[in-house]
Every structure is written in C-alpha cells, then in structure tokens.
Amino acid sequence: MKKFKALAVVSLLMAVSAPLKASDYPSKPVRIVVGFPPGQTTDIIARKLAQRLTNTLGQSFYVENRPGVGAGLAAELVARAEPDGYTLLATSSGPMAVNRWVYNNLKYDVKRDFKPIALIGTFPLVLVTSRGSRFPTMKDLIAYAKSHPGRINYGSGGNGVTNHLVMEMFKERAGVDLTHVPYKGGVAAMTDVIAGQVDVMFEVVSIAEPLIRQGKLKALAVASDKRVSTLPDVPTVGELGYPNFRGDPWVGVVAPKGLPPPVLAKLTAAIDGTVKSPEWQKEVALLGATPSTMGHAEFSDFIQAEIVRWGDAAKRANVRAD
Template sequence: MMLHRRGLLSAVLATGLAAPALAQTWPDRPLRVIVPFPPGGSNDIIARQMAEALRERLGQPVIVENRAGAGGNVGADTVAKAAPDGLTLLLTAPGPLAINEHLFRSIPFNPQRDFAPVALVASVPIVLMVTNSLTVRSVAELVALAKREPGRLAFGSSGNGSTNHLAGELFKSMAGIEIVHVPYRGAAPAMTDLVGGQIQMMFDNMPAALPQMRGGQVRGLAVAGAQRAEAAPELPTVAESGLPGFDAEAWFGLVAPAATPEAVLQRLQAACGESLADPALRARFAQGGAVPGARLGAAFTAFLAEERAKWGRVVASSGAQAS
C-alpha cells in the first residue's frame, strides 16, 4: 500500500512539473477541428475562419474536417472518443452540446461529461427567409398564408436538433400554424432547395443567409433574435412582427475531449482569446453578421449550462422531435 501511494504521489508530482513544459511544447503536430455539419454552412464558415486564426498563433496547421450526420452527433462523438491530447477539437453549433440530449431518444456521448469547454467562438443572428416564388413580404403575411393553407408550406433545416430546426418549431408553435419540417444534411443543401423553390421557408444563420439575401436569391422577412441585426438592420425581429417573446439565436463553440490536460486547455483558451480580439478576425466575422464570443473556459461552461436549460424548454414547449 505504501509503495502504491508513493508511486501515485510521484505521478502527481511529475504531472505538475510537466504541465509548464507541456504548455510550451504543445502543439508539436497539426490540429484537427471537426465540424459536425457539411461544408458551406455557417458552422463551416466560422470554423475555417477560426482555424486560420489559431494556425497563426499556435504555429501548426489547423485542418477543418466535416463529419456530418444525426444532427451533429456523428462529428461530436468522434471528438468525444478522440485521444485527449488537444489535437482533435469540435467546433459546433448548439445541437450536440445543448439541444440533442433533449430531442433524441439517445445520443452516443454525454455533452456535459465528455467535453472540456474551450471557448464561445461566435454568436450569430438567425434569419427567417422565404423563397422568391412565395409572394409574402412580411411575417404577418406568411402566418396568414400558412393558416389559409395548413400543411402546404415546408421549412428546411440543417438537420434535427439544429437551431434553425428549433426556430422553425418555435415559430410553428407560437404562430399556431401547421408547417412541415424538412431536415437536410446541413444548411447548404437546404439553402439550395430554398433558392430553387423546393421548400418555401427557412430559418438560417446570418453568415450563410446574408449573401443569398443580398444577391436576391431569397427574401429575408425577419431576424429571430430579441434585437435587430447590425448586418441587416432593415429586417424587423419576429417578435416585433406579431409574435412577442420570440427569441432564437445561434452560436458556435470550441470544445476538446474531457481528459485533455489543463495546460493544453489553457494554451487553447489563450490562443482563442487572442484570436477573438484580433481586429482582422473580428472584421471577417462582421462581414457575415457574426459577433465574436467573449467566454473562455469556466465562463463558457456556465453559458453551456444556461443554453441546455433554455433549449430544453424550447423542445418541450414546441413538441419538436427528431424525425
């Protein structure tokens, strides 16, 4: 027993002494950032911008890898089960970390125990858009049409559990209308079908929606958050358009596997903090309507707890289910 205790004490001391050295030498290989959705959507856009900023500060390539499926659960599970060396990270929208545990009967990881929060990278407004072939030009007109023709309108999303899925379900519930959810394997293919008229409406994140609205491919009606968006101030909020209290906003966060050494997490948090304060990255975010995050480590952990509770209430009140 004494030998065991001495061995354990030696291991603890060695770990403590090694932490500063590890922080100085890490990373010694390229990093991999998993995006749990297909290329082309807001998650992918934000991840690639952040990856470039981290590359500049960490001195190693940061490779973005898209692993879509099951509302983000496939990519998240990949990171949950990865080696906890800080070289495989997850940059995700709320689904895997705050929504899917409420929406799916089961998921292959525990969002609270299997990840070490690193940073809230960005928050973005969600925009309600309609296809150009639909004649409506306001939220009130859209609701009126949906009530006249229940079940005719279909809204697309990047998949079950995504914020644009739940924004649509919340809209359906609060407006008292019957619209059909069509889940896609990512926001980009859903946007393609919105432009083509295969679906009639969609809530999507500002970075992906703004170019389509500015190019005239789709028509923006309102933003889903509590405040108007700086990137599109002409759009009213859904709340001020007849559904008071409506509030849905997306965000993107970076996490590592749970057992990642604290010294590595601190280095990652420092690199994220420096990146998010960089005027160049902030300008790139602003072009797409994204607001840089300002929560690292424990502050991001507290934010995640709040988001799990919030989206749990939305799922319960809307009756949303993973189809």
C-alpha cells in the same frame, strides 16, 4: 548496470508524470474536428480559427471534417480522444445542446465527456421566402397562417436540426400551424424555397444573405435580439411583436474532459485574443455573426443553459430525429 537501468526507468517515469507546462504546448500539429461538411458555417469558422491559431501558437492547426448524426459522430470521436490538447472539437448548439433531446442512444455526454474552452460567436437565423412570395412581410405570413391552418409549409435541414426547432418556437409564439417539410440538409431546403416549392424557412444569415442580395430570396425577419449588420433593413422577430424571440445557433471550441489546465489556459488566451482582434470581428461580422469572448468557465454555464433552452423546444414540439 542494474542500478543505472533502475535510475533510467525512474527518470522516464518522472518525465512522463511531470505536469505539462504551457510552454510545452503545442509541440506538434493540432487537429480540429468538425461534424459538418466543408462550407457549412461551423466549418468556415473553424478554418478561419485554425489559421489564426497556427500563426499565434507556431504549430499547424488543421480541420478534419467528420459529418454524420447531427455532428454527433465528430463529438463521439473527440470525446474518446486523448485529452492532451491535440484533438479539439469546433462545435455548435446542435451537437452540444440539441442532440441529446432528439437522438436515441447518443454515445457521448456533453457534461461528462467535454471540457468547454471558448465560445467564438453566435449566428442568427433569418426567416426567408422566395422573391415572388405572396407574403410581403412576416405579419402577412402570420395572418394567412391563422386563417389557413396547415396550408403554409416550411423547410428545414432535417428533423431535430436547429432551424427546425427555431420554426417550432416561432409557431408557438405566433400561434400558427405550419407544415414541416424536412430535407436532408439545408441546401436542398433552400433550393426549394427559392423555387417556391416550399413557402418559408429559417436559415443562418451567412448562407441566406448572398441569396437575398442576389434577389433570389426575400428576408422577412431575423431571429436575434438586435438587427444584423449585413441585413440592416430587416427587422427582428421581436420588433414585429414577439419580444425576446431568439433563434441564434452558436459556434465554440471544446476538448476531451481531462484537458491539462496549462493547455486550457493557453488555448483560451489564444482564442480570446483572436476573437477580440479587429480583423476577426470585421471578418466574422461579414458572415452575419456576433463575435464572442466567452471563456471556459462562462462557456460551461452557457452550454448547460442552452441544453435546457433547446430541450424545452424539442419536448414541446415532440421532435425526434429521423
């Protein structure tokens, strides 16, 4: 009997320590944590991705929203999760590349705690003003700002968020002084831009475009390398005299560090197949996004470069979160 028990223990230990095969994953539902409220761009993309991964991999992929601290609470949760592929993070440039520069005492480190899986797409920002604004074009806005320093105000979703930093980049490139009005979320800021209480702001195309189409907002320029398909008549900031100006947040998927290579390979292949599909590209393009097929190695290098890019902007503007 003792010999039998010993053999049973050895067999159990061998099973536990056996390398995970790609065919074994997933064997139960997979949680995709999102650090933003439902309806925000990252959340929308995560839900679309979850549905396609469910269809592709034969297990339920579902979204769990954990907003707070610039999506840092969700990042911290996933950083501490078991690295088995059953807890993933759908994340963006904010928590991955910006937060370390604007928040004190972050409880996660991007390089130490995460395994990048895939970049899904980039989401350009558009510079908007109210429909009845006194600024018909971006050039008119800049001309007025130069002759009236500090008189134009701009809104953002809060100190240190992406659309705040992009406007600080814009101020530096254009050589103008604008007054920042931070809000607790982009919706509140956008509401005041529509009402004319705030002059301008940068917002993600997917959120601003319906309001532009309804005549509530006027688009002055897009902060991307090329024009956006859903706003084909709106020039880029570069076209208007400021070459290579980019303000394009992105969305990608990461996992806790230590993710087994077979699981990483399977997730990368499934996401890559999704993003390359014509259906996905058409659907995401309607959100003003540029789909991406960047895999985990390239995505890792991309995140490190983004940390430097956004860090430079935050330091030059001396930005700290509330």
